[in-house]
Each structure stands twice: as structure tokens, then as C-alpha cells.
Amino acid sequence: xxxxxxxxxxxxxxxxxxxxxxVAGITPSITKASPENILSKDRMGVLVDTTVCIGCRKCxxxxxxxxxxxSGSIDDYENESVFDNKxxxxxSALTVVNKYQNDKTGSPINVKVxxxxxxxxxxxxxxxxxxxxxxxxxxVVWDESKCIGCRYCMVACPFQIPSFDxxxxxxxxxxxxxxxxxxTAEGKLPACIEICPxxxxxxxxxxxxxxxxxxxxxxxxxRYNNHILGETEVGGTSWMYMAGVDFKNxxxxxxxxxxxxxxxxxxxxxxxxxFVPPVALYALLxxxxxxxxxxxxxxxx
Amino acid sequence: xxKILFYLSIILFSTALYSQQKHSDIKVDCSFCHSCxxxxxxxxxxxxxxxxxxxxxxxxxxxxxxxxxxxxxxxxKDLYSPVIFSHRAHSEMSQMxxxxxxxxxxxxxxxxxxxxxxxxxxxxxxxxxxxDLNGAYHRxxxxxxxxxxxxxxxxxxxxxxxxxxxxxxxxxxxKKDRIHPEVIAPNKVVYNAKSGKNKFVTFYHNDHTNLxxxxxxDCHKDESCVKxxxxxxxxxxxxxxxxxxHQLCSSCHDTAKNCNNCHMEKVTEGFNHKIKTGFDISxxxxxxxxxxxxKKPKSFTGLKGTCSNCHQEFKAGTFDHRKxxxxxxxxxxxxxxxxxxxxxxYQKPTCENCHDDKSFPANLPGKKIK
Ligand code: SF4
Ligand code: SF4
Numbered sequence: 001x002x003x004x005x006x007x008x009x010x011x012x013x014x015x016x017x018x019x020x021x022x023v024a025g026i027t028p029s030i031t032k033a034s035p036e037n038i039l040s041k042d043r044m045g046v047l048v049d050t051t052v053c054i055g056c057r058k059c060x061x062x063x064x065x066x067x068x069x070x071s072g073s074i075d076d077y078e079n080e081s082v083f084d085n086k087x088x089x090x091x092s093a094l095t096v097v098n099k100y101q102n103d104k105t106g107s108p109i110n111v112k113v114x115x116x117x118x119x120x121x122x123x124x125x126x127x128x129x130x131x132x133x134x135x136x137x138x139x140v141v142w143d144e145s146k147c148i149g150c151r152y153c154m155v156a157c158p159f160q161i162p163s164f165d166x167x168x169x170x171x172x173x174x175x176x177x178x179x180x181x182x183x184t185a186e187g188k189l190p191a192c193i194e195i196c197p198x199x200x201x202x203x204x205x206x207x208x209x210x211x212x213x214x215x216x217x218x219x220x221x222x223r224y225n226n227h228i229l230g231e232t233e234v235g236g237t238s239w240m241y242m243a244g245v246d247f248k249n250x251x252x253x254x255x256x257x258x259x260x261x262x263x264x265x266x267x268x269x270x271x272x273x274x275f276v277p278p279v280a281l282y283a284l285l286x287x288x289x290x291x292x293x294x295x296x297x298x299x300x301x
Numbered sequence: 302x303x304k305i306l307f308y309l310s311i312i313l314f315s316t317a318l319y320s321q322q323k324h325s326d327i328k329v330d331c332s333f334c335h336s337c338x339x340x341x342x343x344x345x346x347x348x349x350x351x352x353x354x355x356x357x358x359x360x361x362x363x364x365x366x367x368x369x370x371x372x373x374x375x376x377x378k379d380l381y382s383p384v385i386f387s388h389r390a391h392s393e394m395s396q397m398x399x400x401x402x403x404x405x406x407x408x409x410x411x412x413x414x415x416x417x418x419x420x421x422x423x424x425x426x427x428x429x430x431x432x433d434l435n436g437a438y439h440r441x442x443x444x445x446x447x448x449x450x451x452x453x454x455x456x457x458x459x460x461x462x463x464x465x466x467x468x469x470x471x472x473x474x475x476k477k478d479r480i481h482p483e484v485i486a487p488n489k490v491v492y493n494a495k496s497g498k499n500k501f502v503t504f505y506h507n508d509h510t511n512l513x514x515x516x517x518x519d520c521h522k523d524e525s526c527v528k529x530x531x532x533x534x535x536x537x538x539x540x541x542x543x544x545x546x547h548q549l550c551s552s553c554h555d556t557a558k559n560c561n562n563c564h565m566e567k568v569t570e571g572f573n574h575k576i577k578t579g580f581d582i583s584x585x586x587x588x589x590x591x592x593x594x595x596k597k598p599k600s601f602t603g604l605k606g607t608c609s610n611c612h613q614e615f616k617a618g619t620f621d622h623r624k625x626x627x628x629x630x631x632x633x634x635x636x637x638x639x640x641x642x643x644x645x646x647y648q649k650p651t652c653e654n655c656h657d658d659k660s661f662p663a664n665l666p667g668k669k670i671k
Contacts, residue, residue: 054443054447074380078454078455107447107448189424189425192422194424196441197435198432198440198442199433199435199437199439200434200435202429202432203425204429208429209429212429215430252357
């Protein structure tokens with residue numbers, strides 16, 4: 001039954017795709033709604049200090065509560081068995097904490113993962129209908145009313161963050177951390193920042209945070225690797241990380257300083273300029289989805 | 302006028318706020334700690350804390366509070382209730398580690414600086430270099446607790462507000478003099494260096510604490526609770542370099558040379574000033590600390606055994622012989638020191654220069670006192 005549903009869904013997607021090329025072929029400039037993409041000097045950011053995080057997962061709980069997602073009892077978050085597998089943010093959890101062995105000190109490293117709120121967001125550039133935007137406060141948010149469910153953002157994101165609620169296939173819903181846009185608009189802190197008992201995640205002006213991080217590295221060279229992840233990667237990100245080990249060991253992709261949109265935009269423009277019907281891409285995406293879904297099922301069995 | 306105002310403000314400031322704290326005794330420039338010219342209690346403008354390199358004076362655990370209810374961050378809808386922190390017990394434990402400065406980073410003379418004076422109660426704040434108060438509290442506790450306790454969940458310290466009745470922890474501290482049991486120190490420890498002829502280093506722990514007046518934290522400063530508790534958690538014994546092995550001793554002893562001062566063929570006796578140097582300190586100098594006489598850092602040699610070496614005031618007519626527990630009679634009080642103490646031997650006088658038939662201690666030049 002589920003398979004049937006997905007096929008229907010793919011069909012409808014292709015229909016959207018075809019209608020899109022129709023317009024795209026004639027006036028490519030108007031198809032890509034120019035997205036809101038502000039890079040304010042005072043944009044906010046977060047410095048994640050993985051040497052401080054204790055892996056209590058209170059941020060996961062607070063995040064779900066703030067986004068009206070089922071969160072369960074806070075006591076259950078003390079159960080450490082979730083750390084047996086490495087998890088990724090998805091439609092049911094916009095942020096997750098993973099635990100890594102630390103050969104250097106023996107005490108484990110906990111890493112909170114969520115959208116990095118890039119300064120040059122690939123998702124914003126990739127989205128053909130302008131559903132993504134970079135706001136003045138630094139957050140990268142997604143607008144449900146504009147999204148057509150093409151999932152370009154998922155392909156474009158260098159950190160593989162946007163996730164898709166497969167359980168709601170007919171009302172496409174991309175989900176990712178929104179930097180608690182509504183809360184911060186009211187002057188509150190993002191939910192995870194507010195709850196973190198050790199302030200492993202420091203919220204402040206991005207510019208100040210870079211300075212704080214540089215000072216920490218200078219003052220505690222034994223504690224930190226001389227690398228602030230996100231300071232320059234893909235053109236800089238609002239969320240930045242510090243660690244005592246190489247980020248490669250913490251499942252972070254190795255990325256250049258060049259903003260990722262360059263890559264995704266050229267894919268997209270390539271597609272349009274050679275008039276490759278996006279349907280081909282959807283077919284490909286659908287295929288990938290189908291395979292991975294099947295694999296998931298097998299694993300479940 | 303300006304000058305007068307300036308001095309007035311200094312006098313006012315220092316008498317009103319800090320006179321009782323003997324700030325003036327601190328031998329550092331004010332600007333070492335304060336960033337503004339006129340720090341006040343409310344605006345101390347303390348510089349970003351260089352933590353353990355700051356001034357630290359000794360405070361005993363009994364000076365601090367027995368327990369503290371940490372409710373400064375209490376809000377209306379908290380999940381957990383405030384922690385009742387057993388300050389006394391923790392300060393006793395810290396004596397084996399870094400002392401007060403394990404948590405307070407540094408303690409100026411007088412009142413110890415409370416966490417909230419440097420760590421902002423608000424998470425949304427201007428100075429992001431140090432954690433806010435909530436973060437600072439939790440980091441401080443968790444850093445140690447996670448090392449030795451398996452139970453590092455919130456309810457180890459906090460009661461849950463939703464819990465009622467018997468589930469609710471009402472941990473309070475027993476009111477007794479000492480909460481953490483006294484740590485029993487060994488008298489001596491023999492280290493076997495395993496190589497060379499002079500393998501054995503006999504370390505007299507009691508000499509170091511009693512005779513040389515070291516405090517626990519002088520040597521045990523980097524130790525945490527795991528040193529005694531939850532030993533199985535210490536994963537691997539580190540392979541130390543030669544320098545690291547000698548590090549503790551070398552803060553007082555020159556370990557680069559004279560290995561044989563400590564490394565011996567067999568287990569040795571404890572420190573005895575008379576045997577080691579020929580100068581008996583047990584009679585008049587027992588109450589002194591080593592550094593009272595041996596002032597040169599890192600060195601304990603080179604002092605002459607003569608009184609005038611330290612006591613320049615000991616001269617005929619000025620020396621109060623009662624210090625030697627003997628009041629000289631009138632005749633003897635008049636003569637020169639060296640008439641009796643020939644060759645600068647102040648331990649035992651010579652009578653024979655004047656008296657053929659008298660000798661010390663059978664005959665005394667005065668009266669013994671206690
Ligand atoms: S991490 Fe991915 S989803 Fe988040 S802003 Fe960057 S490109 Fe967009
Ligand atoms: S709440 Fe803070 S300490 Fe706990 S897992 Fe999240 S980031 Fe780490």
C-alpha cells in the first residue's frame with residue numbers, strides 16, 4: 001500500500017516538474033524566485049564547544065517541545081543506549097546528539113548536530129521557488145507555503161540537513177532546524193540554548209563568537225584543535241564548532257571555504273541550460289529513495 | 302583639588318569596602334585583577350580571570366558555609382528544584398585537590414568571591430568569554446561528578462519538581478565537624494626506581510607535612526576524587542617521562558643533579574637536621590619552618606651554623622641570655638660572648654680559660670630556667 005502511495009506521489013512530482021520546465025524553458029530568470037538572502041553584520045550564531053557538551057540530550061527534548069513535536073518524558077533522555085548508533089537529524093528530531101570515543105583523553109566527545117545556518121546557504125540557492133531564506137538574524141528558514149517538495153535542498157546541503165517527512169508524502173514537508181525563528185523574534189533564546197545545563201552551546205553575535213573561539217584556542221591550546229569549524233567552511237556558517245580532535249573523526253564532512261551554492265547552482269543551471277528535464281532528476285531521486293527505503297526495511301527486519 | 306578628590310575616593314573606597322579584607326596586603330598592582338580605575342563592590346570590573354594563576358590564600362573548610370541552597374536561578378516553572386549544595390563536605394574534599402581554588406579559581410584575602418560575581422545570571426549577555434552562571438555551576442559539578450559517579454543524571458543533585466512525597470530528595474548535610482572522613486596520610490612511602498644501584502627513594506610523607514609544612518594541595522593539586530573513589534575508572538596508567546616523574550619533587554629539590562640525595566641503596570631514615578647537617582634544631586629552632594632560615598629558593602644549603610649568621614642582634618650587652626634558658630649571674634653577664642664561647646661554639650661554653658677547676662655543665666655561670 002505504501003509503495004502505491006509513493007508511486008502516486010512520484011507521478012504528481014513529475015507533473016509539477018514538467019510544468020516547471022515549461023516555464024523554465026522560456027524565461028529561466030523568473031522561475032527561480034529570487035530568495036531572501038540577508039547577510040547582516042549583527043547576525044547571530046552559536047558556538048558549539050564539544051569539549052564541554054556532556055551528552056545529556058536536553059537540547060533534543062527542548063527542541064521538540066519548542067516545535068510541537070512529540071517529545072516524551074525528559075527522563076527517557078538519560079538513557080544512553082541511543083548512542084549505540086550514530087543518528088542524523090530528521091523529521092522527528094531537528095537536532096540530535098551523537099557520542100564518539102576519544103582516544104586522546106578517554107572521556108567521550110558529544111556532538112550536537114543540526115542545521116548550520118550557512119552564511120551562503122546552498123539550500124537557499126538550490127530552492128527553485130524561494131522557499132528557503134536567510135534572515136537578518138542569521139537563521140535559514142523554510143516556508144511551507146512555497147515548497148513544492150522537489151528536495152533540491154536535500155541534495156544541495158553540504159551537511160545533509162534538510163529532511164523530508166516521508167510519512168506525509170502528499171503534503172510535502174521539509175524539516176530542519178529553524179534556529180527557533182519564532183522564539184528569537186520574541187526575544188527568547190533558541191530552546192536548545194536555553195536548556196543546555198553547561199552552556200556547551202553559546203548564543204551570540206557571530207562576530208563575537210569567532211573572537212571567543214579564537215581566544216579559547218589561544219588560552220587552552222592543549223584542549224582545542226586549532227580549527228573553528230564553520231568559521232570559513234562553505235563561506236562561513238552561523239553555527240560553529242570547536243573540538244579537541246580532528247572534525248573528520250566526528251563525522252563532519254571536509255569542506256572547502258568556497259560557498260557550496262556555486263556547486264548546486266551550477267548543477268541546477270546545467271540542468272536547465274542543457275534542457276535536461278528535471279523529471280530525470282526526480283526519477284533519480286525517487287530511485288535513491290526507493291533503494292534506501294528498502295534497505296531500511298531490510299535492516300528493520 | 303583633583304588630587305585631593307582622588308585620594309579621598311581611594312580612602313573612602315578602601316575603608317568602606319575592602320579594609321577588612323586586607324586588599325592592601327596583596328603585593329600586586331590593582332590593574333592585575335581590575336580593569337577600571339575605581340572598582341566597587343557592585344562593579345568590580347574584574348578582568349577575564351586567569352584562573353589558577355591568581356592570588357590564592359588559605360581558607361579552611363570550617364570558614365565556609367555548611368551548606369548552600371543554590372536558588373539564585375530559580376524560576377517559576379522549573380523542572381527541577383534548587384540544589385542543596387554541601388559546601389563544607391566539598392571544601393573538605395578539595396583539600397586533597399586544589400583547595401578552594403578548585404572551584405573559586407582564586408581566593409583573595411578575606412571574603413572568597415562567589416560564582417555569581419563573575420558569571421552572569423543571564424544567558425543573553427554581553428561577555429561571552431566565560432559561561433553564564435547556570436553553565437558555570439553545572440560545569441563545575443559535572444566535571445568531577447562524571448569522572449567518578451555513574452549516576453550523573455539530573456536527579457543525582459536536583460529533586461524533580463513533579464516528584465512528591467517519598468521520591469523527592471531532601472538531602473541535607475549532617476551537622477558535624479567533619480563530613481568527608483579525614484584522609485589518612487602514610488608516614489613513609491618507598492619508591493623502587495628499578496634501575497641503577499641506588500634504587501630506593503624513601504619518601505617521608507609526615508616530614509613533608511609536619512616538618513616542611515606543606516599543605517595537601519601543594520603536591521596533590523591536580524588530583525580528583527577518582528584518585529581514591531571508583532579506581533577502576535582510571536583507564537590506563539600513563540607512561541611518564543623522567544621529567545614528569547620528578548616533577549613534584551623538583552618544585553623544591555634540584556632533581557637534575559645530586560640523584561643520590563634521594564636515591565639510595567637501601568631504605569633510609571627520615572630527615573634529621575642534626576645527622577644531616579650537624580646543626581641541632583630540635584632545641585631552639587623546632588618551631589621554625591625551613592624557609593624561615595633557608596630563604597634562597599630551591600636551596601637548603603650554605604647556612605653557617607653560627608648564631609650571628611641569622612641573629613645579627615646577638616651581641617654582648619644586647620643578647621638576652623634567657624633565650625638560652627640560662628640567666629647569667631652578674632659577673633658572667635659582663636664579659637664578652639667569645640670569652641666562654643670560644644671558636645663560636647654556642648652550644649657548649651669553655652670554662653677553662655678562667656677557671657681551672659670548673660667545667661660545663663657540672664658548673665653553671667648562672668641559673669637555669671625553663
Ligand atoms: S546546513 Fe544545509 S540546510 Fe542548513 S543552511 Fe546550510 S545548506 Fe541550508
Ligand atoms: S543540552 Fe547541552 S550539554 Fe546537553 S547534549 Fe545538548 S548541547 Fe550537549
